[in-house]
Amino acid sequence: MVSVNSNSIMPCYNVLPHKAQQPVTVPKPTLSQAGSTCYAANNINTSFRTSLTTKEDNEKYKLVSSLLNNEDKKLLDYTLKTGILLNNASNDKSSVLDNLYKIATTPRAKGLNNSKIMQDTLKSIANPYTITQKFGDIPDEYKETVINKVTNNSQNLITRKSAEFELDNLFSGCCVAASEQFNLAKKQPAEYARFVEGLSSPNKSVEKDIKLDSLSENTMDAIWLLNSFEIPYKAQDFKTVKIKLAPDENAYLRAEIQQNHRDNLERSSVDVLMQSTFMNVASQQTYNSLNDKRAGKFSNEDSGLIDYEKTFLESVVEDKNTMSVTYQNVDENQKIVGYSADYDTVKSQLLETLDRGNNIIIGYTLADSTSKIIGAHEITITEYKKTPNGDIVFVCNDTDDDVSEPVEYPATYLIPKIHHAGIPEDIAMRNMEQTETWKYNIRELNQNAKACA
Numbered sequence: 171m172v173s174v175n176s177n178s179i180m181p182c183y184n185v186l187p188h189k190a191q192q193p194v195t196v197p198k199p200t201l202s203q204a205g206s207t208c209y210a211a212n213n214i215n216t217s218f219r220t221s222l223t224t225k226e227d228n229e230k231y232k233l234v235s236s237l238l239n240n241e242d243k244k245l246l247d248y249t250l251k252t253g254i255l256l257n258n259a260s261n262d263k264s265s266v267l268d269n270l271y272k273i274a275t276t277p278r279a280k281g282l283n284n285s286k287i288m289q290d291t292l293k294s295i296a297n298p299y300t301i302t303q304k305f306g307d308i309p310d311e312y313k314e315t316v317i318n319k320v321t322n323n324s325q326n327l328i329t330r331k332s333a334e335f336e337l338d339n340l341f342s343g344c345c346v347a348a349s350e351q352f353n354l355a356k357k358q359p360a361e362y363a364r365f366v367e368g369l370s371s372p373n374k375s376v377e378k379d380i381k382l383d384s385l386s387e388n389t390m391d392a393i394w395l396l397n398s399f400e401i402p403y404k405a406q407d408f409k410t411v412k413i414k415l416a417p418d419e420n421a422y423l424r425a426e427i428q429q430n431h432r433d434n435l436e437r438s439s440v441d442v443l444m445q446s447t448f449m450n451v452a453s454q455q456t457y458n459s460l461n462d463k464r465a466g467k468f469s470n471e472d473s474g475l476i477d478y479e480k481t482f483l484e485s486v487v488e489d490k491n492t493m494s495v496t497y498q499n500v501d502e503n504q505k506i507v508g509y510s511a512d513y514d515t516v517k518s519q520l521l522e523t524l525d526r527g528n529n530i531i532i533g534y535t536l537a538d539s540t541s542k543i544i545g546a547h548e549i550t551i552t553e554y555k556k557t558p559n560g561d562i563v564f565v566c567n568d569t570d571d572d573v574s575e576p577v578e579y580p581a582t583y584l585i586p587k588i589h590h591a592g593i594p595e596d597i598a599m600r601n602m603e604q605t606e607t608w609k610y611n612i613r614e615l616n617q618n619a620k621a622c623a
Contacts, residue, residue, distance in 0.1 A: 218253030227256070230271040237274055237285045238292070245296040249359075254295060260360035261378050261489075266295060269363035278370050281426035282439065290438040291366045298355040299576060303348035303445065303569045305462070306428050306436040308337050319420060320461050336461060343462050343473035345548035346480045347448035348569035349531045350487055351441065352550055357529060358488070365415075369443045370425075375416035376447075380489045382409055385482075387491075398467070399482060400455045413486060421446035421459040435572050451486065452479035477533060477590040480548070484531065484592050493598035495519070498535065498589045506541040516585050517562065519600070523593045524554055534587040546589065552576065 222228045231250070235243055249255040249266065258265035264272075273288040294301050308316050313334070320333045342348075355362045368376030385392035389408065396403050402414040421443055429439040437445070442459065449457040452475045453464035462473055469476045475483070481494035497516055499508040511519075523530050529550050536545040553565045555578070562581035571577065 219256040220251055220253050222250070222256075227267060230267050231255075234267070234270050234274055234288065237288065242289055242292060245292055249292070249296050254359050257360045259358060260364045262364065264360065264364055266360050266363045269360070269367045272367050273363075273370065277372055279372055279374055279422055281422060281429075282370050283429060286429050287366065287370045287439060290440040291363055294351075294355050294438070294440060295359045295362060297574065298352050299567055300574045301348060301352045301355065301441055301569055302435060302437055302572075302574075303342045303344040303441070304436050304572075305340050305342050306432060309427065309431050312423070312427055313337075316423065316460055319423070320458075333461075340462055342570070343475075344445045344449060345570060346452070346475040346483065346531070346533075347445040348441070349548045349550045349567075350448050350480075350483055351444040352567050352569060353484075353529050353531060354444075354487060356552070365444065365447075366440055369415075369417065369447055370440075374419075374422070375414050377412055377414050378486075378489070379406060379410055379412050380486055382411060384485050384489050384491050395482065398454070399451065401451065401486070415447055415451055415486070417443055417446035418450050418455075418457050418459055421450075424459045448483055448487065449475070452483040474546075480531065480533070480590075481592060491595055492592045493595045494590050495593055495598045496590045500543065500589070504543045506535070506537055506543065513585055516588065517581055519593055519597050520551065520564075520585075520591065521554060521562070522597055524551065526594070528594065530591050530593060532591040533589045534584065535589045536587065554581075 222231055231246075235246055238246060246255065255267050256265050258268070260269075270288050270292060273291060274284050276284075278284050278287060316337065317330055317333050320337070321329050324330060351362075354365070365376050382389050382392040385395050396411065396413070403411045405411050424446065425439040425442040428437055428442050432438060446457060446459040449459075449464060454466040454468070456465035458464070464472060464475075466479075468478055477494050477496065481492055484490075484492040495510075497510055498506050499510060501507050520530060529552050531548060531550050533546060533548050535543045536547075537543050547568075547570065549566050549568045551564045551566050555563045555565065557563060563578045564581055564584055565576050565578055566584075567576055
């Protein structure tokens with residue numbers, strides 16, 4: 171396991187006004203489009219079904235289609251022809267179509283509209299690049315309710331005005347959660363649709379069977395992690411557990427607001443539910459969707475997630491053992507003082523991971539002229555290209571760039587800014603300083619927090 175210096179932990183959120191340089195190009199979609207808005211959601215497996223062959227599937231398709239406008243019908247047709255719609259690589263073997271149909275025909279949580287949830291789910295699966303982390307404003311009709319919830323019904327005028335100002339100037343710290351949402355939609359569309367169905371249902375949660383060795387090679391450490399992150403679970407046997415993932419209760423008010431008052435470039439109600447769930451899971455069930463605040467035992471920040479939490483989130487959502495590799499050495503003053511690997515090693519690890527068909531969620535930093543970090547953000551590398559002169563360009567998704575398309579960054583620009591990246595264990599273990607596991611670093615953080623309490 172790659173060593174992680176606890177002094178180098180960075181909160182993963184963007185800090186205004188510092189932004190990365192503009193991408194060099196906007197690449198073209200690699201597969202056929204439905205209209206001009208649809209990009210490949212997966213590396214399509216041609217063994218997936220691309221035609222409706224059963225009476226049941228035909229009936230489900232007809233019902234779902236009847237609830238869509240003409241533009242969204244094109245997206246539905248696109249997902250069918252590309253093998254996405256009938257993909258059933260989900261935890262319970264249900265397909266994208268199965269879950270769209272269930273969303274459309276069974277009750278949703280109070281305040282949520284079946285058709286709108288289904289439409290938003292379809293759009294994010296057909297084009298995951300439309301997923302965004304940008305919050306919407308709080309309309310006047312909801313403002314008193316929201317302020318009451320944020321202030322615990324305080325009648326103190328200063329407290330209420332302070333809360334109102336904060337809500338009016340809220341900047342999203344959900345880049346990790348949005349990146350994981352994008353990754354799930356792009357790589358596992360059936361599981362993504364299953365998540366949305368469960369989270370938007372009256373149960374307000376989704377259950378998932380995961381392998382304990384996706385969290386740790388040691389069973390007791392895996393159980394300790396689930397307990398530390400306060401994840402409800404039930405042991406299936408010595409190798410698997412059934413976990414329950416859910417957003418905070420305030421997510422449903424946020425989702426209702428976005429469903430009814432969404433402006434251009436803002437989050438959909440589905441974005442709200444997915445991101446709130448992932449923030450809640452990673453922050454040890456402490457997230458508040460109304461003011462984007464979190465608590466929890468592993469971070470002193472009240473917004474965003476640290477790299478340990480990101481790694482745990484990836485591991486449970488995708489049911490795979492993800493390693494968090496820290497490339498930048500950061501001192502106690504948040505100053506970059508060196509790197510744990512040279513440029514060519516980092517590039518080699520990233521390219522090999524991408525060649526295996528994996529996306530890479532990375533945290534990158536922006537620093538001033540003295541190397542002091544002034545901002546941090548999380549994006550996803552989805553593939554790479556070689557220019558005619560042999561240079562590498564990374565194709566990325568950024569959920570905070572107001573662009574519903576992939577963007578490209580030169581490797582020479584991006585690699586020196588990468589603080590951490592989630593890559594496979596065997597790749598992470600090569601040519602890097604090693605320690606037992608990142609889980610032990612979390613255990614140390616937990617013990618230190620208890621000692622200071």
